[in-house]
Amino acid sequence: MTAHPALSPRVPDPGLGGIIKLAVMAVGGQGGGVLASWIEDVARACGFACQATSVAGVAQRTGATIYYIEMCPDTGRPPVFSLLPAAGDVDILIAAEMMEAGRAILRGFVTPDRTVLITSTHRVLAVSEKSVPGDGIASTDEALAAAGIASRHLIAADFDRIAIDAGSVISASLFGALAGAGVLPFPRAAFEGAIRASGKGVEGSLRAFAAAFATAQAGAAPPDAPAAATAPTVAPQPTGPEPLIAGWRALTARIAAFPAPVQDMAHAGLRKVVAFQDLAYGADYLDRLAALLPQDRADKDHALTREAAKYIANAMAYDDVIRVADLKTQGARFRRITSEMGATDANLVQLTEFMHPRAQEIAGMLPARLGARVEASPKWMARLDRWFNKGRRLRSDTLPAFLMLQALGALRGYRRRTLRHRHETAHLDRWLATALDCLATDYDLAVEVIRCRRLIKGYSDTHARGQSKFDRVLAGIALVAGREDAADWARRLREAALKDEDGKALDGALATIRSFVESMPSESNTATRWR
Numbered sequence: 001m002t003a004h005p006a007l008s009p010r011v012p013d014p015g016l017g018g019i020i021k022l023a024v025m026a027v028g029g030q031g032g033g034v035l036a037s038w039i040e041d042v043a044r045a046c047g048f049a050c051q052a053t054s055v056a057g058v059a060q061r062t063g064a065t066i067y068y069i070e071m072c073p074d075t076g077r078p079p080v081f082s083l084l085p086a087a088g089d090v091d092i093l094i095a096a097e098m099m100e101a102g103r104a105i106l107r108g109f110v111t112p113d114r115t116v117l118i119t120s121t122h123r124v125l126a127v128s129e130k131s132v133p134g135d136g137i138a139s140t141d142e143a144l145a146a147a148g149i150a151s152r153h154l155i156a157a158d159f160d161r162i163a164i165d166a167g168s169v170i171s172a173s174l175f176g177a178l179a180g181a182g183v184l185p186f187p188r189a190a191f192e193g194a195i196r197a198s199g200k201g202v203e204g205s206l207r208a209f210a211a212a213f214a215t216a217q218a219g220a221a222p223p224d225a226p227a228a229a230t231a232p233t234v235a236p237q238p239t240g241p242e243p244l245i246a247g248w249r250a251l252t253a254r255i256a257a258f259p260a261p262v263q264d265m266a267h268a269g270l271r272k273v274v275a276f277q278d279l280a281y282g283a284d285y286l287d288r289l290a291a292l293l294p295q296d297r298a299d300k301d302h303a304l305t306r307e308a309a310k311y312i313a314n315a316m317a318y319d320d321v322i323r324v325a326d327l328k329t330q331g332a333r334f335r336r337i338t339s340e341m342g343a344t345d346a347n348l349v350q351l352t353e354f355m356h357p358r359a360q361e362i363a364g365m366l367p368a369r370l371g372a373r374v375e376a377s378p379k380w381m382a383r384l385d386r387w388f389n390k391g392r393r394l395r396s397d398t399l400p401a402f403l404m405l406q407a408l409g410a411l412r413g414y415r416r417r418t419l420r421h422r423h424e425t426a427h428l429d430r431w432l433a434t435a436l437d438c439l440a441t442d443y444d445l446a447v448e449v450i451r452c453r454r455l456i457k458g459y460s461d462t463h464a465r466g467q468s469k470f471d472r473v474l475a476g477i478a479l480v481a482g483r484e485d486a487a488d489w490a491r492r493l494r495e496a497a498l499k500d501e502d503g504k505a506l507d508g509a510l511a512t513i514r515s516f517v518e519s520m521p522s523e524s525n526t527a528t529r530w531r
Helices: 032-045 098-106 140-150 159-165 170-181 188-198 202-218 242-255 260-276 279-295 303-316 321-328 331-341 359-365 368-375 378-388 399-417 419-439 443-455 461-480 486-497 504-516 521-530
Strands: 020-026 048-055 065-073 092-095 116-120 153-157 352-355 392-395
Touching (some): 032 188, 092 098, 098 116, 116 170, 153 170, 159 170, 159 202, 242 260, 242 279, 279 303, 279 419, 303 443, 321 359, 359 368, 359 378, 359 419, 368 378, 368 419, 392 399, 399 419, 419 443, 443 461, 443 486, 461 486, 461 504, 486 504
Parallel strands (some): 116 153
Antiparallel strands (some): 020 065, 048 065
8 A cells, every 4th residue: 555644634615615525436346336325424424414426437347437425514504516526626536446546637636735545556457458459458556656646645555455355345445445544524433334324244344444444544555474485386287197197298308308498488388288189289389399499599598499489389279169168168267257256155156158159160160171162162151150150148057058068178189180270280380481481581580470479369250350460460571571670670560469459550550661661562472471
């Protein structure tokens, strides 16, 4: 938790009749309405006139609901209250999430001469952050620094974690922080009375209230528990029949012969591809790495093979119908969902899977030769699309749906004969060949080409969009190949492709390259190669 120095009293504007103006910014599920109701109840119980209003936000986490409360001592004369907060005219701002505090600052609700800002430092990611193909998460540190500058007094802690540890929700801990801040002229007992009067989840709410109250009054984060001695990280050891364990040991023994900088990533990649398919597939993975090593350079710390160890594994463990079905039926997934929902043995958990397979996914499941003929037939692709490309909801907590997904996931032994596997293998081979073409003249560019595989991820439409961006980036790299700054431009193209889903930033980067490249035949040739 962070806090400013001791809070100095603020002289109320006599023209406002001692009105206190408080705003709460919260998103769905954070109990903003409950918090506003508690604040209103405690004000009225202490003899204040009070008015609470709210302006609803937009669904799907693109905006917070603003709860606005004005209060003043009840003098018997009806006060004139405002319905909405105004910039520069808020005494107390409570934000249920760090970026909501940032938005409040941008809207002018937080001012250094007036506003006490109480905010939780945890994050609830916005749609705009989740939809970025790369890392679109806004910086919490920047928002926290701005909060310290913009507010008269700042109380910031992970009030969500405080609430969870107390078995409650964040509205209770924020209420405790408000009481502990001492910015309202009401005793602690009045705050606790409002919680008790609500009659719901009282004990957990009071525990969260007390913990947040103490945190707010302390003015600093609670001391951390003594750090335990850090134990060395031990890779998980597989279990199973002895012949399979012996095969796994033989594969890991091959990694011991690799250069030290490559070994950790090679171990992680091997675990991924074997879990995806089988030991023979893991041997294929190591064969690909072993083929790269003689062409790599020790003076570059084997960066090419180290990066390839990561991205070849990702390319080999692609998301197809078989893998998606397998993941949806794994016990670890059900345990994670149950834990996140807070379910116990007394609860009945219903789990609905949303399935939307395209014709391409169905054709990709067919044997390679048959699938190729179907994929080449517009008539058959239209039929498959008509039959399968529709929203389906499967209750995987029911036996029929679970067994269907289990049967699909069990097809991994057949996977290497499918059309999808043929496509993925051919794409992998072309990508590695492109990187090796660059290796003789520009080592750094070859490494950047390897890293471009990061653009391809996900399933169905997401995979198709990523592959399209990958192709366009490779086409752009072909334009700058041979330049001294080719590796830098490759990195810029990749980062531009990760900025937005629609590829507008990538369009701009490619336009910049075309502006200083005299001719463009290499781009069209490369684009044709990667189609």
